[in-house]
Structure formats: C-alpha cells, structure tokens
Amino acid sequence: MAGLVELRSIDVVPDDERHGSAFSQFTLWLGANLQITAVVTGALAVVFGGDVVWSVIGLLLGNLLGGAVMALHSAQGPKLGLPQMIQSRAQFGVRGAVVPLLLVIVMYVGFFASGSVLAGQAVGELTHTNDTTGIVVFALVTAITATVGYRVIHTLGRVASVICALAFVYLGIRLLDRADLGTLLQDAHFSLPMFLLAVSLSASWQLAFGPYVADYSRYLPRTTSAKATFWWTLSGSALGSQWSMTFGVLVAATAGERFLASQVGYVVALGGTGLVASFIYFVIALGKLTVNVLNTYGGFMSMVTSVSGFRGQRVLSRRGRTAYIALIMVAGTAVALLGKDSFLTAFKDFLLFLLTFFTPWSAINLVDYYLISKERYDIPALSDPGGRYGAWRWDALVVYGIGLLAQLPFLVTHFYTGPLVDPLGGADVSWIVGLVVPALLYWLLARRTTAHTPERATDALVA
Template identity: 80%
Template sequence: MVERRSIDVIPDEERRGTAFSQFTLWLGANLQITTVVTGALAVVFGGDVVWSLVGLLAGNVLGGAVMALHSAQGPRLGLPQMISSRAQFGVRGAVVPLVLVVVMYIGFFASGSVLAGEAVGKLTHLGPVPGIIVFALVTGVMATVGYQVIHALGRVASVVCALAFVYLGVRLLGRADLGHLAHQYHFALPMFLLAMSLSASWQLAFGPYVADYSRYLPRTTSARATFGWTLAGTVLGAQWSMSFGVLVAATAGAAFVDDQVGYVVGLGGTGLVASLLYFVIALGKLTVNVLNTYGGFMSLVTSVSGFRGQRVLSQRGRTAYITGIMIAGTAVALAGRSSFLNSFADFLLFLLTFFTPWSAINLVDYYLLSKERYDLPALSDPNGRYGGWRWDALLVYAVGLAAQFPFLSTSFYTGPLVGPLGGADISWIVGLMVPALLYAALGSRRARPAQPSPTAAGTADTAPEPTPATD
C-alpha cells in the first residue's frame, strides 16, 4: 500500500484502475463542510437563494471543465500535474507558479483543519486545538502512504458523506420555509458573478494537482472518460454541498455564520447522531486535506528538483516533505482559526487570481500546441528541449495576472473597473481569456511534435522506466 513513486514517470506495469475512480474521489472530496461554507458565502455576502444557486452551478460547470481537462493529462503523461508546467515555463521557471501552489495547499490544509479540528475536538472531547493537531497527524500519515489509500478514502467518503448529506438535507427541508426561499429571486449581476467566482475558484484550485490522482491509470484510458468522470464527480459533489450551504445560510443566518460545524451537527440531532455527524465532517475533511498535503508535497518536490536535478525521491524524503507541509498548515490553522469565514472568502478569490492564467497557459500548450505529446526526459533537464527558464511564458503569465486586477473585487482591493460594472467581479474570466490568447499567439512556434531529447529518449508515448527510489 505504501507508494514508492513521487515525481517520476509511472511505468506501464504499475498502472491500474478505471476512469470511474475519478468520480468517487472527487465526489468524496467535495461532499464536506468547507464546500458547504463556500456555497453559504454567496448568501452571507448578500445574494438571494435562487440566483446564488444558479451562479454556483455555472461556476462549478465552467471551473470543473477546466479542472477535468487537467485530470485527463494524468493517464497520458503518468506524471504529477505541476511537472508538466515545465514544458511551458521551463524546468526552473515552473517554480514561479509552483510557489503559489504550495501556498494554496498550506492555506487549504489550514482552513480544512480549522473546521475538522472542531469536529474532532468535540468527538473526542479534547477541544478544538488538540483536535486540529490530531487531525493534522492523521492527515500526514495517510498522505505518506500515498495514492492507493487516497483513492480508498475517496470511495468510503463518497458513500458515507452522500448518505449524511441526504439525511441533513431532509432535516433542513423540514425547517426551511421553501415558499419564502423560492421567492428570493431578485437578480443582481454583482452577486450572481460573486457566486460564480466562488464556485469557479473552488474548482480551479484543484487544477494544479488533479492529474496527480489520475496518473496511475493505464495509458490506454480514454481521455474523454477521465474528463467525464472527473467532471461529473466534482460538479455533483460541489453543487450538492454548496446548495446545502446556500439553504443553511438563508435559513439560519447568524447561527450558522458563528458556528458552522455546531449548527450543521445540531441540525442533524443530538447524542449518537451528533457523534456520527462529527465523524462524517472529520472524514470529509480528511479526504480533501490528504489531497492538499499530498499535492503540496508533490509541488514542493517539483520546485526543489528543478534546481537539484532530482528525478526520484526516497521514502525518507517523502516523509520529510509531507511533515513540513503538515507543520506549516497546522501553524496557520492555529493562528487564523478565530477569523476563519472572512479570511477563507478572501483566500478563495486570491487563489482564483493567480491560478486562472496558469490553467489557461497549461491547457493551451498541452492540447493545442503540443498536441498531448511531451518529451518526458527533457522535463527534468534544464539544458534540454524546454530549457531552464521560458521567459515568454512567464511574461504571458505576468500579463494574465495584471489584466485581472482592474476587474478584481476583494475586501482589501477593488479594481477601477469594478464600479462601472456595477460591482461585478469578472477577473477570473479575463484571467482565462487573455493569457490563453496571448500564449496561443506567442507559443505557436512551439507547436511541433515532441522529439526525444539529446540526453535521453522517450516521449509521452514511450517513456523510459525510472530508477526506483532508494534511501
């Protein structure tokens, strides 16, 4: 069960599974309390029920489609997601978006630990701070075991959490005045776009690691099947949870805002039922926090290996990197748990700003310019085909970032074009379109079939088997 691979190519003889595994993993990863809070924010910040639900669905579908396109790269390349960024930014230049990716994983680890720590603390009667620490330790152990246990956890969470959400949904509908909520359909473009931004940012934030969890699928796995099952799982899970959050926020108001975990558990009941719900909350958060820890470890190794020339990593190295991610995320969780809700909203929008240009560049390069073929050995060679730094791609990334700021609306910064648009935030749309068009124009000279590097043969179709890691 303990995984040996990290940033190296997965050999064909070690690949297994079907594309359906992506459905259960991403359904389980989205049926959890933080997704509920994300949906609730659409109402907490002033949106009505009906248009918040529509806006969240639109963002989930659009953002989920981008995320699922990244997922389809996994079986083809057999590599972690961010390694492929070296084809666009250079073996060392990829560290620029990677630094932000690592910050993202630590932030999501922290935000998840705040809510899961409350659940673990109440379940074990230890309190929230020990609960956060216990939760972090369990997360670290499971991330160290790796790929197989992550998918097993996703399968369990997809069933257990789905049953819990059905039960909680029935309880909520018994309390809610559906007639009153159904009449809350006064359309306001800024609030509608805020709801879209919240759900789109949620989905796009999975992009930098989604292929990590499809890279062990057989190379012959259909890209369409991988895309479809990933999209179905992530959209269904996220929209289900976010819709529940919208209805909870519209029904409970301040009672939910002040204590998200306590209110949801109280909605379900007391005694044994409450204990089971605390367990479900912890299980749902464990699933996604293991993804964040594992993804953070992969991104950190990718960053360091670009400068050290590593192609494999020992078990001792895996443990050290994962421990570092766990400690950093736990420290942030303990420091910021008192202002979770407002901080989390700003964090989501911050992420959206920095990852939409990366997604646009990566997808244009992989699907349109490189035609799904990369020279895999050259992805580890700064003197090879992709070079150390690709300044044109980094320039496009910087322009993509800058283009968003006039349209960005957060609590700490509002762009000059937000007012003329009635307060609407469309920065993420600009952040996808501008770099995609620029990179397609500037990168068209790269649109030639990948050839073996002069130092080692192998492409996405014929990758050499890497040397097993040793201590």
C-alpha cells in the same frame, strides 16, 4: 502495509504499475467535495448579499465552468503518468516552473489550514477536548494518510463518497423539515454582482484543484479514455460541490447568524443529538480528511518538483517523502491555529485571491497541452535544464505575468478592489480575464515555433 505505501513521487508511473478505471475519479472527487468547507463556500454567496435562487444558479454555472477546466487537467494523467506540476516544465522551463509552483504550495498550505479549522472543531467534539487539540490531531492523521499515498487516498475517497452522501441526504431532509422551501425559492432578486460572486466562488473552488488533479489519475492505464477521465472527474467534482454548496445556501438563508456563529455546531445540531451528533461530527471530519489529504499530497509533490528542478533530483526516498509531508503539515497547522478565530471572511478572500494566480497557469497549461504540443511531450527533457524545454521559458513566464496583471483592474477582495469594478456594478470578472487573456497570448506566441514540440511523444522514464 508495505504494499500500500506508495513508492513513486515525481517520477513516471510505469505501465506495469498502472491500475484502476476512470470511475475512480468520480468517487474520489465526489467524496472530496461532500464536505463542510464546500458548504461554507456556498453559504458565502448568501452571507455576502445574494438571494437563494440566483446564488444556486450562479454556483452551478461556476462549478460546471471551473470543473470542466479542472477535468481537462485530469485527462492528462493517464497519458503522461506524471504529477500535474511536473509537466508544467514543458511550458515554463525546468526551473521556470518554480514560479507558479511556489504559489501552488501557498495554496495547499492555505487549504490545509482552512480545512483544519473546521475539521478541528469536529475532532475536538469527538475527542471531548478543544479546537486546538482537534486541529493538531486532525493534522497528524492527514499527514500519515498522505504518506501512505495513492492507493489509500482512492480508498478513502470511495468510503467518503458513500458515507458523506448518505449524511448529506439525511441533513437535507432535516433542513427541509425546518424550512419552508416554497418561501426560500421565492427569494429571487437578481443582482449581477452577487450572481458573479457566486459564479466566482464555485469556479475558484474547482480551478484550485487544477494544479494537482492529474496526480490522482496518473496511475490509470495508458489506454484509459481521455473522455472517460474527463467526464468522471467533472461529474464527481461538480455534483459533490454543487450538492454541498446548495445545502450551504439553504442553511445560510434559514439560519443566518446562528450559522455564522458556529458553522460546524449548527450543522451538527441540525442532524440531532447523542449518537447522531457524534456521527455528523465524524462525517465532517471524514469529508475534510479526504480533501486535506489531497492538499497535503499535492503540496508535497509541488515542493519536490520545485526543489528537484534545481537539484536534478528524479526520485525521492521514503524518508524524504515523509519530511516534505511533515513540512506541509506543520505550516498548515500553524496557519490554522493562528487564523481559526477569523475564518469566514479570510476564507472568502483567500479563495478569490488564489483564483488570480491559478487561472493564467491553467490557461497556459491547457493551451500548450491540447493546442500547441497536441499531447506530445518529451518526458526525459522535463528533468533536463539543458534539454528541449530549457531552464526558463521566458515567453510563458511573461504571459503568466501579463495574465496576473490583466486581472487586477477587475479584482474584488477585502484588501483590494480594482478600478474597473465599480463600472461593472461591483462584479468580479477577474477569473474570466485570467483565463482568456493568457490563453490567447500564449497561443499566438507558442505557435510561432515548434522547437519545444517533439514530433512524437517520448515515453522513456525520467527515473
């Protein structure tokens, strides 16, 4: 067990500890996306008014576009050997990176909570208790797995990718036995707002992985091809999410109110009774465990990165690691218990609102890494507020703020709708604005000076 427990946190992974191949990204992200929350996300496209055919096409487009952005972040991991948000200090400053980091932590807590609601129902059924007990048990298992760390996370991904894939094949066959696929495919009445909602739902799903995707590729050997890392990440994440979301579209189109009343209960009943039902409950819990461990691990990394920027901390003890993970678990569990009775509507708004905060960060990060710094970072300076990147990089922070504000006129959520939404027929295009505007502004500003860009990458460890 001692050899399994991860020792690294925000420090660079040295070459002699690197291992694995780019294919590991495929199994991890396939397993993380073959799960009940992705099913619910796909179902939302129909629940809120979309048709079957154009919802599936819109979800596919969003998964490919958002997945490509997410996979570009993944390709940074083998090159730098760092967690994703640590290298955001190169854009925002050693302390300035705390601005997007605080929002990232909120995201992780939110996804932990939303995942725990659905997984808690499954665990409650498996243990013959109730949803509340199921949520608490699930949270404890998640925290223990995240504490062990990187190796067990990838092992979990490999197991989940196989078991969940087999379960989804079985559930798909059962669904098509009940439904008339020909009739469903005739349900095609194009509506631009509903189509863009489907694109936004899946794009936001993919983009939300961006702030931590490199955390799970940073142990790959430095010689790992960036193209291989990109394509295996994209293919695993897009395939898994599209598979789940398409299933969700078909379930919502055929089940309607029965699915809305109990998402987990309906999917299990679709599978069968007795031992089969127990297996489906287990699959739901396993799929959610995979992605919730990623959220907990990413949240812990982000909290350490935030605190260490002010404390100068470069390494973390096992006790400290456990404490940070416990904080994420307690916060996520509390939110899950408070919000478990109004999950569906709240989750849709949560996804779309989160998107407004992470598209500008993603745009700035990718432009800086690939176009400005050209993959050259001074790694020791990422821990030095007085170094090359400084404590606060106000140019990037201002661009980030502009990116946030630029989206508001185009944003559609339950609690706020922008003034330019009606002229667009009710379509939400805020995420497109949130990528394009800050990317262009940051490129125009950052290319005017080379002060923050080393002539060559500096690979010395920060630890």
